[in-house]
Amino acid sequence: MNIDWLAFVVVAIATLVSALIVVGSYGLGVRLLAVAADAAGARQRVVRSSAYACFGVCAAAVLFGIYLIIPAFHS
Numbered sequence: 471m472n473i474d475w476l477a478f479v480v481v482a483i484a485t486l487v488s489a490l491i492v493v494g495s496y497g498l499g500v501r502l503l504a505v506a507a508d509a510a511g512a513r514q515r516v517v518r519s520s521a522y523a524c525f526g527v528c529a530a531a532v533l534f535g536i537y538l539i540i541p542a543f544h545s
Contacts, residue, residue, distance in 0.1 A: 499524030
């Protein structure tokens, strides 16, 4: 039994980076929503839009991961 250690390291790094992107964008989105609740006027709209953009990045990363996992989507 041989283990391709380079492939293992690549998968580990990709997993770490993806987890950081998903968790970081979700956390930033939650924080921006909290800031938007205290803001007023045009600033509130900008901050809330930024929060929704962060949630969109998080959702896109999750959907891309599902696309990669399920072979019926890309065969």
